[in-house]
Amino acid sequence: MKLGFIAVAGAAALLSMHAQAAPKAPARDAKVWAAAEAARPEQLKLLEQVVNVDSGTGDVDGGRKVAGILGARLKALGFSVESVKAEVDGLPENTVATLKGSGKGRILLIGHIDTVFGPGTVAKRPFRMDAEKAYGPGVSDEKGGVVEGVYAMQILHDLGFKDFKQIVFLIETSEERGSSGTQKLIGKLVADADVELNLEPGDLPDKLTVWRKGAAGVHIEVKGRAAHAGIAPGEGRNAATELVHQIAANDQFPKTGDGITMNLTVLQAGTRDNIIPEDAAATYSVRIREKTDLAKVLAAVEENAQTTAVPDTKVRVWHQEPFFPPLPINTGTDALADRAEAIYAGLGMKIGRGGNGGASESALAYEGGIPALDGLGPAAGGFHADTEYLLLSSLTPRLYLLTKLVQELGHAPPPRLK
Known part of the structure; x- marks a missing residue:
């Protein structure tokens, strides 16, 4: 009986020590959460506006129109906005928006506005919503993520947040063709960054992308x-x-x-x-x-x-060259995913980790020697098909997550990989 009592008491003590040692989730940032919630109506309006412009890869006029809408938003937030000629003919310019701060971290956001859908698609199936989802060509791949990025910058601007060295927001126009018009530019931007955050959609039910083919x-x-x-x-x-x-x-x-x-x-x-x-x-x-x-x-x-x-x-x-290399499982991405999980835990939510065969620019960031975290856009499904949708329940939590990640990484950037 004494041995049994000692064993039980010892086990209870170990459990208590483990509970005390476990990291406590940071409390929800009330100001950022309130701002993310308040942004929702205007965020959806902007999403509708850009989805309702055909911008399949190679649609120069459509790409320029979407870039003009988004670039004007970023310019109003204090970004210097530059249109950079594509590296191959037949593509609209890429947009590089840069904002200087007073902190340490150099953050590179990447999103693309080209879709896989041809001219006339919007006329057949424009942006629409039901109780759970938003639909339309490019609504999640990747206009939903790019719009999220714009509103994360809006929140930081409104809060007066400057604790970063610089934020560069690349809005590119050829990701669906292997970033054929952007790869050299991406390499240049990666060389002047500490970390890359990619605005591709999150996989269902609510996952970050930590590896890609x-x-x-x-x-x-x-x-x-x-x-x-x-x-x-x-x-x-x-x-x-x-x-x-x-x-x-x-x-x-x-x-x-x-x-x-x-x-x-x-x-x-x-x-x-x-x-x-x-x-x-x-x-x-x-x-x-x-x-x-x-x-x-x-x-x-x-x-x-x-x-x-x-x-x-x-x-x-x-x-065919160029093509995206793989984004392998790596310690730099895992560390960023740890931060994201902790931020989500502060909301009382859990975010998963996964990977898929959809290639992206994050692999180029990894090749350039900086940590990259992908799948930060709203959770979504039906990619590259008429069934493409964005999960509306993920809109505000994902905006909060991206905003808080930028704040954390601006204050304390991660080390380079190489």
Whole structure:
């Protein structure tokens, strides 16, 4: 009996010590929370305004219009706003807004305003809301996050917060094409920053993104020989048929999962229904967890290209640059996620951690040697489809989180990774 009593008493003491040692969640910042709540109506109005402008990647006029709306908001908050020419033709300018403070931290916010939807999409399905969600092209990927960033800056301005060295807000216009018009600019901005906060949407039900896959486009082109499809089909060499053979050979790679995935996204063949196709091409979206994974995929696809089912056809394999590298699990991102979890705990809420195959600029920040935290926009789903939506219940907590992160990191920036 005495031994049992001692064991129970000892266990109780250990539990008590653990409870005392556990970090206490910071109290909710009443001023910031009140400001985030008060911002909600105007935040939704601005979101509606920018969603109702078509700005698919390459829509120069639409991109400029959205950038003009957002840039004017930031300029009114004291930011110097610069339009920077895209690094490839056919894209609208990127917006770099800079605000100087009196503290230590150099914070880089990145969001994109290009979407995957073409001209006329807004006319078919403009911004709308129901009791739980907001809908519209780009509502969450990523206009919801960019608008959140603008209102975080509004709150800091209204509170007179200056405890940061500088905040740079990059609003870019080509993320959906691998930031093809922005990569050099991102590298330059990362070199002058301590930390990157990315405004991509949070995954459901309410998660931060702490890892991402890298992305590359892998292309297969087949050259055959044209011929009359009715009179002399045997004189032709059907490139489309050979491409089908190559597609079947490359079915070895998974289409879903946390590792390498390879999905067919674009298919082209033939010009008329009475001509044997001379040319055919396919594009795959390849997602990788490690940089070396791309070489493995290319080696397998090129090996398959050496064996053809249609005689006298030639197969060429190439991959597209630039592409996003992976954002691996790392201590710098984990430390930022720890801060975010503590801020959420002060609201009496819990935020999760996850990762996905959607590449983003955070990988470029990590490559540049600074910690990066992704998925800070409102929680959302249905990306790259007509079902895209933003979860309205996450709007105010996520705005509060971003604002508090900027305050903390401005006061106490994290060390560089490299």
